[in-house]
Amino acid sequence: MRKTIVDWPKEILxxxxxxxxSRRIVKRRRSxxxxxxxxxxxxxxxxxxxxxSKRSVEADLVATMRIQRIKHPALAKSMGVVSWIxxxxxxxxxxxxxxTLAWLSGFRRDARYLVFAWLGSFISFTTKLxxxxxxxxxxxxxxxxxxxxxxxFPSGHTLHYVSFWGFFSYxxxxxxxxxxxxxGPLAVMGSFIxxxxxxxxxxxxxxxxxxxxxxCLGTGYLMGLIGMHRRGEDG
Numbered sequence: 001m002r003k004t005i006v007d008w009p010k011e012i013l014x015x016x017x018x019x020x021x022s023r024r025i026v027k028r029r030r031s032x033x034x035x036x037x038x039x040x041x042x043x044x045x046x047x048x049x050x051x052x053s054k055r056s057v058e059a060d061l062v063a064t065m066r067i068q069r070i071k072h073p074a075l076a077k078s079m080g081v082v083s084w085i086x087x088x089x090x091x092x093x094x095x096x097x098x099x100t101l102a103w104l105s106g107f108r109r110d111a112r113y114l115v116f117a118w119l120g121s122f123i124s125f126t127t128k129l130x131x132x133x134x135x136x137x138x139x140x141x142x143x144x145x146x147x148x149x150x151x152x153f154p155s156g157h158t159l160h161y162v163s164f165w166g167f168f169s170y171x172x173x174x175x176x177x178x179x180x181x182x183x184g185p186l187a188v189m190g191s192f193i194x195x196x197x198x199x200x201x202x203x204x205x206x207x208x209x210x211x212x213x214x215x216c217l218g219t220g221y222l223m224g225l226i227g228m229h230r231r232g233e234d235g
Contacts (some may be wrong), residue, residue, distance in 0.1 A: 033227030040220030044154075047213040051133060051153055060207035061141075067201050068142050079199040080144065082192055086157035087147070095164055110171055113229050120163030120221045124156040124214065136204050143204035154214040155206045161196045162218025163225075165189050170226055 050056045085091065095118045102111040133153035136143060150156070169189045176182045197211035 030227060030231065033223045033230070037220045037223045037227070040216045040223065044213050044216040044220065047209050047216065048131070051131065051209055051213070056207070056209045060209055063208040064136055064201055064204070065140055067198065068204065075202075079195075079202045082195045082199040083157060083203060083205070085192065086160055086196065091160060098168060113225060114164070114167065114171070117164045117167035117222070117225055120218065121156060121160045123217060123221065124154055124159045125150070127154055128156070133210070136207055141204055146203070146205060148205060152206055153210050154217060155197070155200050155210045157200055158197050158211045158214035159218045161193045162215060163221050165193055166218065166222045167225055
């Protein structure tokens with residue numbers, strides 16, 4: 001019988017429930033996710049206060065100029081590629097395609113969580129409206145040409161990568177059988193998540209505190225989602 005696109009993931013993905021963990025391990029795991037989220041959100045609030053009080057201006061300027069001091073065509077190209085996924089329409093098409101495929105493949109609970117991971121980007125949108133921080137500009141700062149319509153704080157690209165692609169990486173790690181089938185995609189997505197912050201600063205689209213705040217905010221949101229997802233898995 002010919003396999004359809006709906007059938008093929010079932011041969012790779014392990015849908016069996018994880019072994020029942022002891023109550024102590026489950027409690028410790030939940031506490032670690034809760035504690036990690038609190039630390040990440042607290043770090044975000046500290047950076048928010050620094051930005052609102054304009055205490056980070058000098059440090060941001062110095063960081064941008066030092067990062068942009070590294071001039072190489074290959075580096076500029078790679079930084080552009082890393083950021084490209086976060087621009088529209090690809091930032092809409094790719095998550096929508098993954099969510100649809102997960103839903104059609106029978107992983108509907110995971111698909112719903114992926115929707116929530118995707119919606120994390122709206123936190124960036126609302127925060128930008130509140131803070132209204134201008135994007136980098138001025139003498140000595142190079143700004144790569146791009147369609148930038150909103151303000152600077154926090155970095156929407158970074159938050160999107162951490163929340164959506166971070167949660168998708170978690171699902172791959174927990175569902176896929178086989179070490180190498182997991183490590184390949186995880187290495188690629190992990191690299192993009194790690195590089196998106198530096199790329200936004202290198203391209204002159206964000207200040208350093210913009211991306212650091214998004215890493216903190218995205219990590220807190222991601223750990224909260226994973227904690228809730230694991231709670232359903234552990235029972």
